[in-house]
Amino acid sequence: MHITVKISSSILSNRQGDCIYLAEDSIKVEELLQKLGIDYREIGLVLVDGKKVDLSDIIYHGNEVQILPWFYGG
Amino acid sequence: MEKNYGLAGNILRVNLTNGTIEKEPSNPSVFKKFIGGRGLGAWMLYHEVPAKTDPLGPDNKLIFMAGPTEGTITPGANKITVTFKSPLTNTYATSLCGGHLGPELKFAGYDGVVIEGKASEPCYLWIDDDKVRIMPAKHLWGKNTHETEDAIRKELGDINVKVAVIGKGGENLVKYACIQTDYHREFGRQGSGAVMGSKLLKAIAIRGTKSIPIAEPEKLAQLTLETYQILANHPKANARKKMGTNELVDGINSLGFMANKNFTEGTSLSAANITGAAMVRDVVFGDVSCYGCNIVCGKNTQVLSSKYGKVRIEGPEFETLTLLGTNTGVYDWEHILRATQIFDEYGVDTMSGGSAVALAMECYEKGIITDEDTDGIKLHFGNGEALCQVAELIGQRKGIGAILADGSLAAATKWGVPELAMQVKGSDFAAYDPRGAKGMGLTYATSPKGAHHMIAPTFGVEIAQNNRFSEEGKAALVRETQFFMAIVDSMALCSSMRFALDLGKQLQFISAVTGWDLNEQEAMVIGERILNVERMFNVREGFSRKDDTLPKRFLEEPLKEGSSQGQVVNLEKMLNEYYELMGWNQEGIPTAERLGKLGICY
Incomplete structure (x- = not known):
């Protein structure tokens, strides 16, 4: 199965931009972040197919995940 | 006698008409009521600049004001404000500048400087601790901002002098000309540079060697150490450390509400x-x-090889990048950096400058203006060379630049399409399209200085709460954020310190520096007091609900694509709720009862 992940470039992980994450099974948001090397403290919002999810929610094959940082105006 | 901890002790008052220089003792009870910076500047402007004053006449004032934590070791306490009546909007205006100018003013022994009147010939102000002089500046008139800074340091023989200057934009009274310091830091918005130019004041140079009395030095050191540690490990602070405010570009663009x-x-x-x-x-x-x-x-940036040669600047930060770049359809570094450099050297606000060019480009593409109006410049969206050409013309007030130098609303009105100017009360928008974060629509509409994002940047909370397309609850969010930001600005804190310092923590810093014992509720009342004073200045000028609005584009034209597709702002409902929460009548005018509760006489 595959999950499309879009990571905002302001998140300081080693994976930036769009990527396809290949998983053997459905996966929790929290675990996906771990596997991508993203510190959850960097995250302001995770959207799955445009809807807000929690860290404990599960992502399935074909989902599109958008990982966004905290936003502070400047 | 009680020591006034946190305060430098005096406010300097300089009258350029008659050449008088006076020092007034800082009044701690007024500081306690408004904290300092933006709050105190608003209070002084309201009392000292009467209604209907010509913004470019001698009766307008430039009120530079530092905050009580400024110049101490409080992290990020470096923002000095200038408050004035804006030539761009005819409203109250305040503009903040980072860098080193504010701390240096405190080191020289002053909490603020009030510039009054108009000189008979170009001059600059030289503040050297207790020695304050008005110096001739005929030889500096006509120089750009960077040349002026260098020339003054050389003339005074001290490279540590901090200098605030205007460029030819301010001399030419471009209505959104800015005041620049440290070469690339600006009092950016609403035309403080034009007011300074109208007074024939080319620069203010400051050198200070004094110290600031601290109420509890050990507590301040401990708080500072803790804050530095938080910031060093804070992912958001690290993103900003790496990319500056441009860490915002990707996210705002992907959420579909970035000015394009x-x-x-x-x-x-x-x-x-x-x-x-x-x-x-x-x-x-x-x-x-x-x-x-x-x-x-x-961030220091450079393009080593371009049609303009080597272009080397500091920045652009997010608003400059987007309003000179994406908002004009220009997406390459060569032209964005060069346009930033031109506006910086002329001393012109990049945000309003970019917005004015973007308006001209839309008008050109729609055939509202033609080659005849542009002297042959092909003002299509995406033409970076045209962006740079028009930037020069704005600074010089020549050709189409002379029209755009009066602001996008004046230009669009002249061309018969005022609705195409993306502005509130004459001041251009920041890069966050309010259709993608509805609270920002209310922020822009009710801001006392026209469309300004930092009056209440609510979009971060709106995104995190996943309710950015809803108008529900936004009146309360905007109101609370407005009060909070008024406190941050009055303390003279950089807004990026919000990563580490919530209101409670900020008050601990105020207490350590000044000895004042403020709780969060009392602080929010101060924030409300500041917003009401700013509002009353505008009410006295004739502003009301009719001016708290947004361009038709945001109210009626849904975004056509992207993650904010289909959205418009339903402003009226939010506005009704906001006025009610503020204790203002439905015309947006503060009631006598509310003002009385806030201790404001008018």
């Missing part, structure tokens, strides 16, 4: 060329910090 082509679009694939990560990869070669900051968000 005079706000006709909310997103662009081409923005991938100019994200924070792309900037680090392509053009950054160094970091620049303001006084007392370990985030270090300033």
Whole structure:
């Protein structure tokens, strides 16, 4: 199965931009972040197919995940 | 006698008409009522600049005001404000500037400087601790901002002098000319540079060697150490350290509410060329910090080989990048950096400058203006060379630049299409399209100085709460954020310190520096007091509900594509709720009862 992940470039992980994450099974948001090397403290919002999810929610094959940082105006 | 901890002790009052220089003792009870900075500036402007004053006449004032924590080791306490009546909007205006000017003013022994009157010939002010002089500046008139800074330091023989200058934009009374310091830091918005130019004041140079009395030095040191540690490990602070405020580009663009082509679009694939990560990869070669900051968000950038030769600047930060770049359809570093350099050297606000060019481009594409109006410049969206040409013309007030120098609303009105100017009360928008974060619509509409994002930047909370398309609850959010930001600005704190300092923590810093014992509720009342004073200045000028509005584009034209597709702002409901929460009548006028509760006489 595959999950499309879009990571905002302001998140300081080693994976930036769009990527396809290949998983053997459905996966929790929290675990996906771990596997991508993203510190959850960097995250302001995770959207799955445009809807807000929690860290404990599960992502399935074909989902599109958008990982966004905290936003502070400047 | 009680020591006034945190305060330098005096406010300097300089009258350029008759050449008098006076020192007035800082009144701690007034500081306690308004904290300092923005709050105190608003109070003084309201009392000292009468209704219907000509913004470019001798009766307008430039009130530079530092905050009580400024110049101490409080992290990020480096923002000095200038308050004045705006020639762009005819409203109250305040503009904040980082860098080193504010701390230096405190070191010289002053909490503020009030500039009054108008000189008979070009001059600059030289503040050297207790010695304050008005110096001739005929030889500096006509120089750009950077040349002026260099010339004054050379003339005074001290490279540590901090200098605030205007360029030819201010001399030419471009209505959104800015005041610049540290070469690339600006009192950016609403035309403080034009007011300074109207007074024939080319610069203010400051050298200070004094110290600031601290109520509890050990407590302040401990708080500072803790804050530095939080910031060093804070992922958001680290993103800003690496990319500056341009860490915002990718996210705002992907959420579909970033200014593109005079706000006709909310997103662009081409923005991938100019994200924070792309900037680090392509053009950054160094970091620049303001006084007392370990985030270090300033970025030195360069394009080594271009049609303009080597272009080397500091920045652009997010608003400049987007309003000179994406909003004009220009997505390459060569032209964005060069346009930033031109506006910086002329001393012109890049945000309003970019917005004015974007308006002209839309008008050109729609055939409202033609080659005849532009002297042959092909003002299509995406024409970076045209952007740079028009930037020069604005600074010089020549050709189409003379029309755009009066602001986008004046230009659009002249061309018969005022609705195409993306502005509130004459001041241009920041890059966050309010259709993608509805609270921002209310922020822009009710801001006392026209469309300004930092009066209440609510979009971060709106995104995190996943309710950015809803108008529900936004009146309360905007109101609370307005009060909070009024406190941050009055303390003289950089807004990036919000990463580490919530209101409670900020008050601990105020207490350690000044000995004042303020709780959060009392602080929010101060924030409300400041907003009401600012509002009363505008009410006295004739502003009311009719002016708290948004361009038709945001109210009636849904975004056509991207993650904010289909959205418009339903402003009226939010506005009704906001007025009610503020204790204002439905015309947006503060009631006598509310003002009385806030201790404001009018």
